[in-house]
Amino acid sequence: MTATTAPTKPGRVAATLPRTIRDIIVIIKRNLLRNLRLPQLIVLSTIQPIMFLLLFTYVFGGAIGGTLPDAAAGEYVNWLIPGLLVQTAAFGAGQTAFGLTEDLAKGVIDRFRSLPMARSAVLAGRTFSDLIRNGFVITLMLVVGFIIGFRYQTSFAGLIGGLALAMVFSFAFSWIMATIGLFVKNPEAVQAATFIPVFPLVFASSVFVPTQTMPSWLRAFADNQPVTVTVDALRGLILGEGALLPGSTVLGQASLSLFYSGLILAVFVPLSIRLYRRSVN
Amino acid sequence: MTTPIVRVEGITKTFGDTVKALDSVSLEFQPGIIYGLLGPNGAGKTTLIRVLTTLLRPDSGRAEVAGVDVLADPKAARTKIGLAGQFAAVDDYLTGRENVEMVGRLYGLSIAESKQRADDVLERIRLQDAADRQVKTYSGGMQRRLDLAASLVGRPEVLFLDEPTTGIDPRSRIDIWELISDLVDGGTTVLLTTQYLDEADQLADRIAVIDEGRLISEGTSDDLKDTLGGSVIELSVPEDRQAETIDALRAICGTEPLIHELTNEITVPAVEGAKTLTEVVRTLDAASITPNDIALHKPSLDDVFLTLTGRPAESEETEEPSTNGQRGRRRRRKQ
Numbered sequence: 001m002t003a004t005t006a007p008t009k010p011g012r013v014a015a016t017l018p019r020t021i022r023d024i025i026v027i028i029k030r031n032l033l034r035n036l037r038l039p040q041l042i043v044l045s046t047i048q049p050i051m052f053l054l055l056f057t058y059v060f061g062g063a064i065g066g067t068l069p070d071a072a073a074g075e076y077v078n079w080l081i082p083g084l085l086v087q088t089a090a091f092g093a094g095q096t097a098f099g100l101t102e103d104l105a106k107g108v109i110d111r112f113r114s115l116p117m118a119r120s121a122v123l124a125g126r127t128f129s130d131l132i133r134n135g136f137v138i139t140l141m142l143v144v145g146f147i148i149g150f151r152y153q154t155s156f157a158g159l160i161g162g163l164a165l166a167m168v169f170s171f172a173f174s175w176i177m178a179t180i181g182l183f184v185k186n187p188e189a190v191q192a193a194t195f196i197p198v199f200p201l202v203f204a205s206s207v208f209v210p211t212q213t214m215p216s217w218l219r220a221f222a223d224n225q226p227v228t229v230t231v232d233a234l235r236g237l238i239l240g241e242g243a244l245l246p247g248s249t250v251l252g253q254a255s256l257s258l259f260y261s262g263l264i265l266a267v268f269v270p271l272s273i274r275l276y277r278r279s280v281n
Numbered sequence: 282m283t284t285p286i287v288r289v290e291g292i293t294k295t296f297g298d299t300v301k302a303l304d305s306v307s308l309e310f311q312p313g314i315i316y317g318l319l320g321p322n323g324a325g326k327t328t329l330i331r332v333l334t335t336l337l338r339p340d341s342g343r344a345e346v347a348g349v350d351v352l353a354d355p356k357a358a359r360t361k362i363g364l365a366g367q368f369a370a371v372d373d374y375l376t377g378r379e380n381v382e383m384v385g386r387l388y389g390l391s392i393a394e395s396k397q398r399a400d401d402v403l404e405r406i407r408l409q410d411a412a413d414r415q416v417k418t419y420s421g422g423m424q425r426r427l428d429l430a431a432s433l434v435g436r437p438e439v440l441f442l443d444e445p446t447t448g449i450d451p452r453s454r455i456d457i458w459e460l461i462s463d464l465v466d467g468g469t470t471v472l473l474t475t476q477y478l479d480e481a482d483q484l485a486d487r488i489a490v491i492d493e494g495r496l497i498s499e500g501t502s503d504d505l506k507d508t509l510g511g512s513v514i515e516l517s518v519p520e521d522r523q524a525e526t527i528d529a530l531r532a533i534c535g536t537e538p539l540i541h542e543l544t545n546e547i548t549v550p551a552v553e554g555a556k557t558l559t560e561v562v563r564t565l566d567a568a569s570i571t572p573n574d575i576a577l578h579k580p581s582l583d584d585v586f587l588t589l590t591g592r593p594a595e596s597e598e599t600e601e602p603s604t605n606g607q608r609g610r611r612r613r614r615k616q
Binding site: 107 | 383386
C-alpha cells in the first residue's frame with residue numbers, strides 16, 4: 001500500500017451495467033456499419049440460403065412432396081421453410097467466428113482489451129450485431145419463400161413465434177462460433193472450423209427431409225439434437241401440430257428448443273469470455 | 282526527483298516451457314520523455330508492451346504505470362494508457378472520424394465529448410481532410426497515423442507505440458516522428474519499440490537495448506554510442522594506391538585499418554566522425570589518391586549488438602539474408 005499518494009478508487013472504473021450496455025451498443029453500431037459498407041457480404045450471405053431454398057424446392061420438392069405429413073398441405077416449400085430458417089440461423093452464426101478472428105488478426109481486439117471498456121462488450125456486441133444481420137437474411141429468405149408459394153398454415157402469430165425461436169437459436173449458436181473463433185484465431189482456417197459443428201447438425205436433422213427414413217442409430221441422434229428440435233418447434237408453430245412426430249407437442253418442442261439454446265449459452269458464453277480474456281496473438 | 286511514470290521491476294514471462302520472452306527486466310523513467318526499447322525481432326519488446334498495457338500477465342515481477350499497479354488494478358491502468366500496436370488496428374470500412382469517435386466512446390466519453398476530441402486529435406495528426414473518408418482509401422502511413430490518433434483520444438498519460446514506423450514508406454516515417462515529438466512537447470510520455478537505431482537515436486531521450494528477453498544496456502543515445510565507439514569510415518581506392526592509403530589512414534586514425542578480402546574495401550574507425558573523414562579526404566587529395574568510394578558509416582543495430590552481445594542482431598533470423606558486404610563488415614569488426 002502506498003499511503004501517501006492519492007489512492008485510485010477501485011470502483012471508479014468498475015463496469016457498471018449501463019456502461020456495459022453502452023459499450024455493447026458502440027460495438028454493435030461499429031459491426032453493423034461495417035456490414036452496411038460492405039454490401040457484398042450481405043448479398044453473398046443472402047444468396048446462399050436463397051439458392052438452397054430454390055434448389056431444394058424445385059429439385060427435391062417433387063420427389064419428397066408425397067411423403068410429407070398433411071400439415072405441409074402437399075407443398076415441399078411449406079415443409080422446407082421452417083427447416084431453412086434454422087439452417088440459415090446456424091450457418092449465419094459462423095459469421096461471428098469469422099468477424100472475431102478478423103479483429104484478432106488486425107489487432108483490433110488488442111486495442112479493445114487495452115481500453116477501459118466493459119470486457120464482455122466485444123463478444124456481446126459481436127453476437128448481437130450478428131443476430132440483427134441474421135434476422136435480416138432470414139426475413140429476406142422468407143419473402144422469397146412467399147413469392148414461390150410458401151404459406152403458413154396456422155396463424156401470423158405462429159409464424160412470428162417461429163421466427164423468434166429461430167433467432168434465439170441463432171444467438172445461442174453465435175456463442176458456439178465465438179468460442180471456435182477465439183480458439184482457432186486464424187481467419188483463413190476458421191471458415192472450415194465452423195463447418196464442423198454445422199454440417200452434421202444441419203444434415204442429420206429434419207431440416208430437409210423427415211427423419212423416419214434414416215437408419216435407427218442416426219435417427220436416435222437426429223430426432224433429439226437441437227437443430228431438429230428447433231425445426232420441429234418451428235414446423236409446429238408455422239404448420240400446426242400435424243407436422244410433428246406422433247407424441248410430441250408444439251409447446252413441448254418449443255420448450256425443449258429454448259432449453260437447448262439456454263444450455264448452449266450457459267456453456268459457451270463463459271467459455272468464450274474466458275478465451276477472450278486469454279486471447280494472445 | 283519526480284516519481285517515475287513507468288516502473289518495471291523484475292518482469293519475467295515464459296512462453297511454453299522454455300522460451301523466455303522476458304528475463305527479469307527492470308527499468309524506470311520520468312514523465313515527459315520518449316523512452317525507446319531497441320532490439321531485434323523476438324527480443325521481447327512487444328511482450329513488455331503487452332504486459333504494460335494489461336494484455337498479458339507476466340509470470341513474476343511488478344509493473345507500474347502512472348502510479349497504478351498494472352497487475353493489481355488493470356482496469357484503472359487502462360484509463361491511463363493509449364496503445365498503438367504493430368498493425369494499424371483501425372476499421373477499413375469506417376471513416377477515420379468514426380474510428381476515433383468509437384475509441385473515444387469506449388474510453389467512456391460522452392457522444393459530444395468524443396466528437397470534440399476526435400476533431401482535436403484528427404487535426405493534431407493532420408488527417409482532418411481525410412477524416413470523413415473510409416479508411417480503406419488511406420495509405421499505409423495514413424492508417425498508422427489514424428491508429429495513433431485513436432490511441433490519443435483518451436488523453437493517455439502514457440502512450441505505448443509498438444514499432445510505429447515498421448513497414449511504412451520513408452516520408453510517412455518522418456511524419457510520424459514529427460507527430461511523436463509534438464506529442465511529447467504537449468506533455469504526453471511515450472514508450473516506443475523499434476528495430477532501428479536511427480529511429481531510437483532521432484526520437485528517444487533514453488534507450489533500453491533488449492536482446493533475448495534481457496535488458497543489456499540502458500541510457501541516452503549518446504551513452505549508447507559511446508559503448509559503440511563512434512562511427513567508421515569505409516572506402517575503396519584503386520588497387521595500386523592501396524598500400525599508400527593504408528599507411529595514411531593508420532597515421533590519421535591511430536589504428537590498423539581492415540581490408541575486406543573480397544571487395545578490397547577498407548574500414549577504419551573514425552574517432553571524431555566527420556572531422557576525421559575530412560582529414561582523410563584532405564590527406565588523400567594531397568597525395569593525389571582519388572577514392573572510388575568513401576563513406577562515413579554510422580553504427581547500425583548490427584554494430585550495437587555486435588558490441589554489446591558479441592553476435593550480430595540477425596543471428597536468429599533466417600528471413601533476412603544478409604548481403605556479402607554486411608557479412609564482410611561483421612567479420613572484420615570481430616577481428
